[in-house]
Amino acid sequence: MSDPDALRARLAGVLPIAPTPFHPDGAIDWASAERLFAFYREIGADGLTVLGIMGEAPKLEPRESLALLEAAVRHMAGRPVIVGVSAPGFAAMRTLAREAMAAGAAAVMIAPPGTLRTDDQIVGYYAQAAEAIGGDVPFVIQDYPLVTQVQMAPVVIRRIVEDNPACVMLKAEDWPGLEKISLLRQWQREGALRPLAILAANGGLFLDFEMERGADGSNTGYAFPEMLIDVVRLAKGGARDAAHDLFDAHLPLLRYEQQPVLGLAVRKYVLMRRGLLASDAQRKPGAALSAAARAEIDYLLARLARRDGRAAL
Numbered sequence: 213m214s215d216p217d218a219l220r221a222r223l224a225g226v227l228p229i230a231p232t233p234f235h236p237d238g239a240i241d242w243a244s245a246e247r248l249f250a251f252y253r254e255i256g257a258d259g260l261t262v263l264g265i266m267g268e269a270p271k272l273e274p275r276e277s278l279a280l281l282e283a284a285v286r287h288m289a290g291r292p293v294i295v296g297v298s299a300p301g302f303a304a305m306r307t308l309a310r311e312a313m314a315a316g317a318a319a320v321m322i323a324p325p326g327t328l329r330t331d332d333q334i335v336g337y338y339a340q341a342a343e344a345i346g347g348d349v350p351f352v353i354q355d356y357p358l359v360t361q362v363q364m365a366p367v368v369i370r371r372i373v374e375d376n377p378a379c380v381m382l383k384a385e386d387w388p389g390l391e392k393i394s395l396l397r398q399w400q401r402e403g404a405l406r407p408l409a410i411l412a413a414n415g416g417l418f419l420d421f422e423m424e425r426g427a428d429g430s431n432t433g434y435a436f437p438e439m440l441i442d443v444v445r446l447a448k449g450g451a452r453d454a455a456h457d458l459f460d461a462h463l464p465l466l467r468y469e470q471q472p473v474l475g476l477a478v479r480k481y482v483l484m485r486r487g488l489l490a491s492d493a494q495r496k497p498g499a500a501l502s503a504a505a506r507a508e509i510d511y512l513l514a515r516l517a518r519r520d521g522r523a524a525l
Contacts, residue, residue, distance in 0.1 A: 216380050219318060219350055222292050223381045223409035225258030226441045229433030231480055232267045232280060234493045240276055242283075244489045249287035251488055255438050258429065259292035260284050263308075264321065265359060266433050266476055269296050271495040278311055285316035292318035294352055294381075294431075300325065302344035309345040319380055320345065323354035324362040331368045338372045342379075352381040355389075356413070366395045370405050383431050385413035390425050397426035415470045416440055420459040423447035434466060435482035438522060461519035465512045477501050481509060485525045 230252065233244035252260055262284045263269040263277055272280070284293050295312040297320040299305040309320045322341050328334045342351065353372060355364050364386070373379050386392055393412075399405035411431035412422035416439075419430055423444060430440045439462050446455035469478045477499045480492035492501075501509075516523035 216350060216377065217407065219292070220380050220407055220409045222318070223259070223294075223411065224428040226430045226437060226444055227259035227261055227292065227294060227411060228252055228257055228437040228440070229261045229264045229266050229413075229431065230284065231433060231476065231483070231489075232262075232269075232272065232495075233489050234268075234491065234495050236491055236493045238493070238495045240280070241490055244491075245280060245283055246287070248483070248488050249284050252437065253287050253289075253291070256441055257288075257291070257437060259294065259318070260288050261294040261296065261321065261431060263296040264433075265296070265323070265356070266479070267296065268476075268495055268498075269298075274308070277308065278315065281312055281317060282315050294319050294321050296321045296323075296354075297345070298323040298325075298354070302341065305341065306344045306346070309349050309351075313349055319350040319352055321352040321354050321383060323356060323360050324364070326361045328362050331365065331371075334362060334364060334368050335371045335375065338379075339375060342376045347378055350378050350380045351376075352383055353379060354383045354385070355392075356383070356385045358385070358387055358414075366392050366399075369396065370399060373405060373408055379408070381409035381411060383413050384410055384422070384427065385432075387414055387418075389414070390418065390421055393422060393425040393427055415466060415475065417466055417470055419443055420447070420456050423455070424452075433479060434462075435469065435479045435486070436462060436465075436520075436522060439520070458520070461516060465509075465516055465523075468509065468512055473499050474501065474505070478505075478509060481506060482513070485510075485513065 233241035235241050295317045297305050297308045357363050410427050412427040413432040416432045416434045429444045443455045443459050483489045484492040513523050
């Protein structure tokens, strides 16, 4: 494994979650994928995450997953790419993790399965996962109880981090999760927890205050990642009011995009309106927007454009 301290320092800023573009027939839209990856680099993203939950990873064939990763690494050249490798079994997880690292990924992301209930089960699962993928593979804890139904208390996260030197980052998307970030950072200041990158997710819905609580940046997939980049930059520069003003302008669209089931459909629709995706299609099974929902999104975009010209589509 490369120097974990050096890698942790690179896992900061904004690493957007990339959706997987599809044609209406379900085939991967490679032209849109190339355009999207190039866009992330052009706007100054500090890295990228592919094959996450919002990347429809479970719907992809292994060869498709690897090809998407290779395209992302090529476009992000020199910037860290994190790869989601969560799987029902460790054999598939190990194969994808080893292939991802060989293809140039910086780290892999692992979410716990929904069958885990006790603290010891969660800690034990990550120990087994780390053993399966190999101790030389840096990994990210995905703490997303709204989807996984697995509750990780701060003390559980600390145990996982301390037990596994290859753990380099927490993807923080508990809700509410502000106090969890504060406590982890307090433990670090007190020397009770080794250094750990913390990137906030949850569609960016709490990014304004997550930055103030000690997050290193954002690891989510909002349809205007430039806003996330600007808010992180302003927050780190001490421009609190400017960060909140920009964030507040986007909040109605952020909220709309955060709807369960429909969230990815909303995000893909806006990315299509922006000309980054040729289609807002999802590979089946997937939710579709009604005409009324599309009209509401268009209305939100028009209102946002009064405050942020990037939404003038």
